[in-house]
């Protein structure tokens with residue numbers, strides 16, 4: 374039988390593995406109903422660097438792992454070029470269930486709303502309290518909202534570090550799927566280079 378979680382208190386899991394296990398049965402918001410499974414973060418428990426995306430996409434929902442689909446390929450490419458080893462980074466999402474709208478055989482991504490982001494923040498806080506990173510990268514607006522507790526202008530804050538009241542340092546940048554949505558190849562490449570410059574700065578901040 375699943376243990377009752379005290380959601381009104383901060384999470385107190387001994388390990389990431391224990392948190393991941395508990396999150397499998399999460400029903401804090403209705404997104405669990407249609408998703409295949411909870412897609413929890415992955416990576417070393419004491420990673421100095423944590424990357425936070427929005428929510429799992431279609432492929433992540435099926436694989437049960439974050440950033441393994443098209444946006445994950447862009448992320449992998451930029452991490453490789455920035456010489457950041459993904460195996461040493463903890464990668465997660467603000468929201469841990471795939472939110473979508475069925476369209477024929479396809480499942481179209483839908484943006485999580487403020488309530489869903491807030492409900493899932495309990496898990497993100499649990500991951501951050503266990504990993505205790507030196508730096509967290511907010512990949513896009515949803516991640517920035519989850520990490521900073523309010524909607525913020527990503528275009529303005531992009532490339533900068535915002536320090537939270539608890540001292541946690543958040544580096545804000547775009548979501549890799551933004552690059553995938555750019556129609557013109559030349560613009561796509563320019564945006565990729567900007568994303569790469571952001572991630573090189575992350576590498577520099579990590580020392």
Ligand code: URA
Pocket residue numbers: 426427428429430433438439440441442444445466550
């Ligand atoms: N987009 C995200 O924000 N996270 C994933 O894991 C995949 C796509």
